[in-house]
Amino acid sequence: MxxxxxxxxxxxxxYAAYVWSAFGITLFCMLALYWxxxxxxxxxxxxxxxxxxxxxxRQAAKKMENTL
Incomplete structure (x- = not known):
């Protein structure tokens, strides 16, 4: 166009209200998904x-247990 x-x-x-709101909602969703x-x-x-x-x-405790 x-x-x-x-x-x-x-x-x-x-159609600006529809177009720009769609862009805004899409941008918001993409940023929310990224976050x-x-x-x-x-x-x-x-x-x-x-x-x-x-x-x-756990491994350190197991080693300590074997030395006692």
Whole structure:
């Protein structure tokens, strides 16, 4: 679609409310999805690190138990 002026582009042929709200909702959803993915990734890495630390403490206690 061809627009003569920038204001025509913003008006989107009379459908600006629909077009720009669709862009806004899409942008919001994409940002929310990105934020959720990043936060879940950090939580997963934290959980894995806690499991590794727990297993290391368990192994150290097992070694200590065998020396007594």
């Amino acid at each position: 061809y627009f003569d002026t920038f204001s025509d582009f913003i008006a989107m042929g009379g 959720k993915s990043v936060s879940q990734g950090k939580a997963l890495l934290n959980d894995i690190q806690q499991k590794i630390d727990r297993e290391a403490r």
